[in-house]
Amino acid sequence: MEEIDPAMRVVHQLRAVTVELDLLAGEFATRGGLHPTDLRALICLLDAARAGTAATPGWLGRQLGLNSAGTTALADRLERLALVRRTRDADDRRRVLLEVTERATTLGWEFFGPLIGAVVGELRGFDEAELAVVQNFLGGVLNAVAQQRGGSGSGSGSGNGNGNGANGA
Secondary structure, three states: OOOOHHHHHHHHHHHHHHHHHHHHHHHHHHHHOOOHHHHHHHHHHHHHHHHHHOOHHHHHHHOOOOOHHHHHHHHHHHHHHOOOEEEOOOOOOOOOEEOHHHHHHHHHHOOOHHHHHHHHHHHHOHHHHHHHHHHHHHHHHHHHHHHHHOEEEEEOOOOOOOOOOOOOO
């Protein structure tokens, strides 16, 4: 039997993790009556809030590759489900901001909290140097995926190596 390159074993593990995460995200979306794009939007908005980025409908549409009409329909759906609210920007009242509601955060934590806790628990066994290696690796993978998709970097900002990816569901 041919020995598999250790780097390819990591690639296969990463693929298995992404498949399992995708299945879990699909289960969350189905339970909440969400479209997969709705879930991606919520993740983008959570990441924006963590990063201090003003999340306008135009910004969200660019993150998701949606046109204006698609973004409006998405925001309408999420608002009807009480997962997102539209607010006026305090600095520019003409500008609308999208914010994830406490209800969305609570639902996310109820579903994904145990997984987040388990992953954080695994990481607690790593020292700072090992964590830096993991962050560098995941940042590199994220950039490679973004390049393959024709993007220029870290997508929605969820994997920028700042350690905040688990903050919020």
